[in-house]
Amino acid sequence: MNIGEIARRAGVSRSTVSYVLSGKRAVSEPTRQRIQAVIDELDYRPNANARALKEGRTRTLGLVIPPASQRLTDMQLGFVASVVEAAARADLDVLLSPSGGDHDRSFERIVTGRRVDGVILMEIRLEDDRVTRLRRSRLPFVTIGRTAEPAGTSWVDVDYEGLIARCVHHLADLGHRHIALVNRSAELVAAGYGPGHRALAGFAEAVTERGLTGIDLCCGDDASAGEAAMTRLLTTHPDVTAAATINEAALPGIQRALEAEGRVVPRDFSVVGVAAAHWAEDFRPPLTAADVPTLDMGAEAVALLLERIAAPTAAPRHRLYHPPISLRSSAAPAPSPLR
Amino acid sequence: MNIGEIARRAGVSRSTVSYVLSGKRAVSEPTRQRIQAVIDELDYRPNANARALKEGRTRTLGLVIPPASQRLTDMQLGFVASVVEAAARADLDVLLSPSGGDHDRSFERIVTGRRVDGVILMEIRLEDDRVTRLRRSRLPFVTIGRTAEPAGTSWVDVDYEGLIARCVHHLADLGHRHIALVNRSAELVAAGYGPGHRALAGFAEAVTERGLTGIDLCCGDDASAGEAAMTRLLTTHPDVTAAATINEAALPGIQRALEAEGRVVPRDFSVVGVAAAHWAEDFRPPLTAADVPTLDMGAEAVALLLERIAAPTAAPRHRLYHPPISLRSSAAPAPSPLR
DNA sequence: AACCTGGGTTGAATCGATTCGACAACGAGG
DNA sequence: CCTCGTTGTCGAATCGATTCAACCCAGGTT
Numbered sequence: 001m002n003i004g005e006i007a008r009r010a011g012v013s014r015s016t017v018s019y020v021l022s023g024k025r026a027v028s029e030p031t032r033q034r035i036q037a038v039i040d041e042l043d044y045r046p047n048a049n050a051r052a053l054k055e056g057r058t059r060t061l062g063l064v065i066p067p068a069s070q071r072l073t074d075m076q077l078g079f080v081a082s083v084v085e086a087a088a089r090a091d092l093d094v095l096l097s098p099s100g101g102d103h104d105r106s107f108e109r110i111v112t113g114r115r116v117d118g119v120i121l122m123e124i125r126l127e128d129d130r131v132t133r134l135r136r137s138r139l140p141f142v143t144i145g146r147t148a149e150p151a152g153t154s155w156v157d158v159d160y161e162g163l164i165a166r167c168v169h170h171l172a173d174l175g176h177r178h179i180a181l182v183n184r185s186a187e188l189v190a191a192g193y194g195p196g197h198r199a200l201a202g203f204a205e206a207v208t209e210r211g212l213t214g215i216d217l218c219c220g221d222d223a224s225a226g227e228a229a230m231t232r233l234l235t236t237h238p239d240v241t242a243a244a245t246i247n248e249a250a251l252p253g254i255q256r257a258l259e260a261e262g263r264v265v266p267r268d269f270s271v272v273g274v275a276a277a278h279w280a281e282d283f284r285p286p287l288t289a290a291d292v293p294t295l296d297m298g299a300e301a302v303a304l305l306l307e308r309i310a311a312p313t314a315a316p317r318h319r320l321y322h323p324p325i326s327l328r329s330s331a332a333p334a335p336s337p338l339r
Numbered sequence: 340m341n342i343g344e345i346a347r348r349a350g351v352s353r354s355t356v357s358y359v360l361s362g363k364r365a366v367s368e369p370t371r372q373r374i375q376a377v378i379d380e381l382d383y384r385p386n387a388n389a390r391a392l393k394e395g396r397t398r399t400l401g402l403v404i405p406p407a408s409q410r411l412t413d414m415q416l417g418f419v420a421s422v423v424e425a426a427a428r429a430d431l432d433v434l435l436s437p438s439g440g441d442h443d444r445s446f447e448r449i450v451t452g453r454r455v456d457g458v459i460l461m462e463i464r465l466e467d468d469r470v471t472r473l474r475r476s477r478l479p480f481v482t483i484g485r486t487a488e489p490a491g492t493s494w495v496d497v498d499y500e501g502l503i504a505r506c507v508h509h510l511a512d513l514g515h516r517h518i519a520l521v522n523r524s525a526e527l528v529a530a531g532y533g534p535g536h537r538a539l540a541g542f543a544e545a546v547t548e549r550g551l552t553g554i555d556l557c558c559g560d561d562a563s564a565g566e567a568a569m570t571r572l573l574t575t576h577p578d579v580t581a582a583a584t585i586n587e588a589a590l591p592g593i594q595r596a597l598e599a600e601g602r603v604v605p606r607d608f609s610v611v612g613v614a615a616a617h618w619a620e621d622f623r624p625p626l627t628a629a630d631v632p633t634l635d636m637g638a639e640a641v642a643l644l645l646e647r648i649a650a651p652t653a654a655p656r657h658r659l660y661h662p663p664i665s666l667r668s669s670a671a672p673a674p675s676p677l678r
Numbered sequence: 679a680a681c682c683t684g685g686g687t688t689g690a691a692t693c694g695a696t697t698c699g700a701c702a703a704c705g706a707g708g
Numbered sequence: 709c710c711t712c713g714t715t716g717t718c719g720a721a722t723c724g725a726t727t728c729a730a731c732c733c734a735g736g737t738t
Contacts, residue, residue, distance in 0.1 A: 002724055013688045018726055025727090028686060048452040049391040050724035053693050058388065060434070067424065071617075077416055084437050085406065088445045093454065095399070096433045098423050106427045113387040114694095115432065223621050252591070252621060278410075282562050282591060341694055352718045357696055364697090367716060389694035392723050453724095682737075692726085701718080708711085 006044055010035045021046060060093045061305060062116035064107060064130065066123050067100045073221060073249060074276050075292055079122050079144055082298025090306065092117075099130065111137055118305045120144065124155075126192040140308035142301045145194050146318070154304045154316040156297045160195045160246060160274065161202035162322060163290050167244040167272045168206035168214075170288075170325070174242075175334035176270060178213045180233055182226070182245035182254065186218035199246045199274075215240060219250050226253025227260075234261050241334045245273035251283055266332035272325070286328035293323050345383055349374045360385065399432045400644060401455035403446060403469065405462045406439040412560060412588060413615050414631055418461050418483055421637025429645065431456075438469065450476050457644045459483065463494075465531040479647035481640045484533050485657070493643045493655040495636045499534045499585060499613065500541035501661060502629050506583040506611045507545035507553075509627075509664070513581075514673035515609060517552045519572055521565070521584035521593065525557035538585045538613075554579060558589050565592025566599075573600050580673045584612035590622055605671035611664070625667035632662050 007014045012031060019025040020035045027035075038044075052058040063083055066072065072080070087094045095116055099107035110116055111133065117140070121130055124145035131153065134141045143155040164181065171179055181203040183189060189196035200216055207214035215237050219229035230253065233240060245254070254271065263269040265285060272288045280287040300319055308316065346353045351370060358364040359374045366374075377383075391397040402422055405411065411419070426433045434455055438446035449455055450472065456479070460469055463484030470492065473480045482494040503520065510518050520542040522528060528535035539555055546553035554576055558568040569592065572579060584593070593610065602608040604624060611627045619626035639658055647655065 003726095004724080014725080015689080015727075016687060019687090022726080025687090026685065031686080043451065045448070045451040046726095047392070047724050048448070048454045049388045049397065050693090051726075052388040053386070053392055053695085053724080054726045056693075063435075065423075072416060072420065077411060081411065081437075084404075084435050088437055091444065091448075093445065093448065094435045096402075096423050096435055098420075098427055105430065106432065108384070109387070109430075109432065112382065112384040115387045222617065256623075278561065284595075342696095343694080353695080354697075354719080355717060358717090361696080364717090365715065370716080385696095386694050389723090390696075392694080392725085393696045395723075680738090683735090685734095686732085688731080689729095691728085694723105696722085698721085699719095701716105703716085704714085706711105706713085708709105 001042060001044060003044075003046060006035065006038050006042065009042075010038045057117050057309075058115060059091065060095050060116045061087050061302070062095050062097055062110045062119040064097045064099050064110075064119060064121045067098045074279070075248070075294055076122060078276065078292075078294030079298050079301075082295045083120055083302055086299040086302035090302065092302075107133075111139055118142070118309045120301050120305060124194055126194055126197060128192075138312075140305060140312055142305040142308065144297060144301050147194070150318065152316060153318075154308050155318045156300050156304065156321070157318070158195070158274070158292050158297075158321045158323065159198075161198040161205075163202070163274050163325070164199045164244055164246065165202040165206040166325060167274075167290075168203060168212070169210065170272060170331065171242045171244065171270060172206075172210040172212060174270065174331060176212070176242040177334065178215070178237065178240045178242075179207065180237070180240050180243040181214065181216040182229060182243055182247050182250060182273075183216060183218045184247050185220045185225070188221075189218055195246060203244065213239075219247050221247060221249040223250065223253035223256070226250025227257045228253070230254045230257030231260065234258075234263070241268070242270040242272070242331070245271065245275070248273075248275035248279040251275060251279050251287065255283060266330050268335050270331040270334070272331050277326075280326070280328065283330060285330055287330045288325065288328045289330075290323045290325045293321055297321060340381060340383060342383075342385060345374065345377050345381065348381075349377045396456050396648075397454060398430065399434050399455045400426050400641070401434045401436055401449045401458040403436045403438050403449075403458060403460045406437045413618070414587070414633055415461060417615065417631075417633030418637050418640075421634045422459055422641055425638040425641040429641065431641075446472075450478055457481070457648045459640050459644060463533055465533055465536060467531075477651075479644060479651055481644040481647065483636060483640050486533070487531075489657065491655060492657075493647050494657045495639050495643065495660070496657070497534070497613070497631050497636075497660045497662065498537075500537040500544075502541070502613050502664070503538045503583055503585065504541040504545040505664060506613075506629075507542060507551070508549065509611060509670065510581045510583065510609060511545075511549040511551060513609065513670060515551070515581040516673065517554070517576065517579045517581075518546065519576070519579050519582040520553065520555040521568060521582055521586050521589060521612075522555060522557045523586050524559045524564070527560075528557055534585060542583065552578075558586050560586060560588040562589065562592035562595070565589025566596045567592070569593045569596035570599070573597075573602070580607070581609040581611070581670070584610065584614070587612075587614035587618040590614060590618050590626065594622060605669050607674050609670040609673075611670050616665075619665070619667065622669060624669055626669045627664065627667045628669075629662045629664045632660055636660060 007017045084094045097106045097110050119141040122144040124143045126148040146155040146157045184196045275289045277291045280289040342353050346356045423433045436445045436449050458480040461483040463482045465487040485494040485496045523535045614628045616630045619628040
C-alpha cells in the first residue's frame with residue numbers, strides 16, 4: 001500500500017500520483033479522477049516518514065512538559081491542551097517529551113533526532129538549560145514563560161509582576177496595610193521559577209510604593225500545603241488582613257484555614273490573586289482574580305512557533321498577557337482596627 | 340551532519356558507522372574508537388525519519404486523548420502522564436491525538452500515516468468507533484477502559500461494577516437503607532461511557548441483593564454540578580442517608596451541598612466511592628474510597644502495547660484492577676430514624 | 679511542411695539511514 | 709606453498725515518498 005501500488009493500479013507513474021496528492025503540477029482531469037478513485041478505494045495515505053525524510057520537515061511539533069512524577073498543575077494542563085488543539089487545527093501532530101533536568105534522553109532525542117519541526121517549552125526557569133541547549137541548536141522554539149534574558153527568543157508569558165502589583169494596589173486602596181503574598185513552592189522559587197520571582201518583585205515594589213507591610217511566603221501546590229501555610233501566617237502575623245496569591249492549587253486550603261480561624265472572607269480577611277476561572281469560582285466567596293488565559297496563550301505559542309519555522313531568521317516576537325482582574329467578592333475594605 | 344559526514348571524517352564507509360551505532364556486526368576496536376570520537380565531537384544522532392523509514396518502525400506510540408475543549412479530568416491526566424513516562428522509560432516517544440468523534444483528521448493521520456508503532460486509546464465507550472476503526476487496521480492498540488465486547492483486544496480497566504457494589508454492601512452493612520449513586524454526566528452516560536454504565540449495573544445489582552432503595556443520578560464533572568445535584572437529591576429524597584460516587588470532580592460540590600443543608604458527614608450522611616487519593620483526602624472528613632491506580636494502569640497499558648507490537652498475532656491480554664477501598668472517615672452507621 | 683508552444687507525463691535522482699552479500703587481509707592447518 | 713576460515717570493511721540495494729529535467733504530443737503559427 002505505497003505510492004507505487006497506487007501508480008500501478010492507476011496505470012501511471014509514481015510522480016503523477018504524487019502530483020495529484022500535492023497539486024503542485026497540473027494533472028489532466030481524467031487521470032486525476034482515476035488516480036483519486038484508486039486512492040479512495042484503498043484508503044491510501046502517504047507514509048509520513050518517507051515524506052518527512054524527503055521534504056525535510058515532519059509536520060510535528062515537540063512539547064516539553066514537566067516530568068509526570070510531579071502532578072501537572074491545572075495551568076500546565078491548560079497549556080498542553082491548548083497547544084495540542086491549536087496544532088491539530090493546523091494539521092500538525094504533537095510529540096510529548098517529559099523532561100525536567102538538562103541531560104534527558106527524551107529531550108535530546110527530540111532536539112537532535114530531527115523528529116520535530118519546532119519545540120514549545122513550558123515551566124521556564126530564569127536560567128534554563130533547555131533554552132540554552134535549544135539556542136545552540138538550529139531548532140526553532142517558543143517558550144511559555146520566559147528566562148531572565150529573553151531577548152532573541154519567541155515567547156508568551158503572563159505579566160505576573162504587574163498583576164500582583166495591581167492586586168496589592170487594589171488591596172491598599174481598600175485600606176489594607178498588612179498584606180501577604182502566597183507564592184508557589186519554595187523548591188520552585190529556589191530553582192528560579194520565573195513567575196515566582198516576578199510575582200515577588202511586583203509585590204515588593206508595590207508594597208514599598210504604598211508604604212505597606214508585606215509578608216511573602218512560599219507554599220506547596222496543594223490544598224493541605226495551603227492550609228498549613230495560611231494557618232501559620234495567621235498565628236505569626238495576626239495583623240495581616242489580606243493576601244494575594246499566584247498559587248491556585250492552595251486556594252481550597254487557604255479557605256479552610258481561614259474558616260478554621262473564624263475569619264470571614266471578605267469581612268475579616270480579603271483574598272485576591274491570579275487563578276484559573278474555575279478555581280476562582282469555586283472559592284467561597286468567589287475570588288477576585290486575574291485568569292491566566294491558557295487557551296489563548298497555547299494557541300499563540302503555536303502561532304509564534306509556526307512563524308519561526310517559516311522564517312527562522314526573522315526577528316523573534318513575543319507576547320506578554322495582562323489579563324484583567326475580575327472583580328468578584330473576596331475583597332472588601334480592611335476591617336477597622338478599633339475593636 | 341548525516342551518517343555520510345561522520346563516515347567521511349572517520350575515513351570509513353557509511354555502513355561501518357552504522358554498525359558502530361547498532362553493534363550488529365563486529366568492528367575492530369581502533370576503528371570503533373575513531374568513529375565514536377567523531378560522533379561524540381559532532382554530537383551526531385541518526386535522523387529518526389530515515390531510520391524509521393528503513394526499519395519500518397517509528398519508536399513512537401500514539402495516545403488518543405479526548406479533545407481539549409472539555410477539560411481533562413484528573414484521572415485522564417493521570418493516564419496521560421503515566422503513559423508518557425512509561426514510554427519514556429522504554430525510550431519511546433508519544434504522539435498526541437486529540438480526537439473525540441470518529442472522522443477526525445488527526446486520528447486518521449496517526450492510524451494510516453504509519454507515524455506510530457501502536458496506539459493507546461482512552462475514554463472508551465461501550466460502542467466505540469475508534470476501536471472498530473483500529474480493529475480494521477493493522478495497527479496494534481490497547482485501550483484504557485473497555486468496550487461492551489472487549490474480547491480480542493488488549494485492555495486495562497477498573498472494575499467499577501465490583502467496586503460500586505462493594506461500596507453499597509459496605510453502606511448496607513452500616514445500616515443504610517436508602518442509598519444514592521452519583522454518576523458521571525448525563526451526556527457521558529448517554530454516549531455509552533463504560534464506567535458510568537458499569538457503576539450503575541453494580542449499584543443496581545447490589546441494591547437489589549440487599550433489598551435497599553437506590554436512587555441513581557447523573558452529575559456534571561465539576562463542583563457546581565455536584566452541589567446542584569446533591570441539593571436536589573436531599574430535597575427530593577430526604578430519606579437518603581448515604582451516597583456512593585464515581586464522580587470525583589463533584590466531591591467539593593457534594594460537600595458544600597451537605598454543609599448547606601446542615602447534614603454532618605458522617606454522622607448524618609455517609610459518602611463513599613471511587614476517587615483519586617488527593618480528592619479523597621481533600622474531602623472533609625477524608626473520604627472512604629477506592630483509588631484508581633492511574634500510574635500502574637498507564638504503565639501496564641504501555642507494557643501490553645509493547646507486547647502486542649512485538650507479537651501482533653499472539654492472544655491479546657488484559658488486566659482488570661480491583662483497587663482496595665481505603666477506609667477513611669466519611670462513612671458511619673446510618674442515623675437512627677427515631678428522632 | 680517545418681517550427682514553436684506548453685500542458686501532461688515520466689524516469690531518475692534524492693533524502694538518510696540499514697543491511698546483505700562480497701571481498702580483502704591474515705593467521706592457521708595440511 | 710596453497711587452501712580454508714575468520715574477521716573487518718565496503719559497495720550497493722532498499723525503504724517510500726518528492727521533484728527536477730526531459731520528453732511526448734496535440735494544436736496553433738508562419
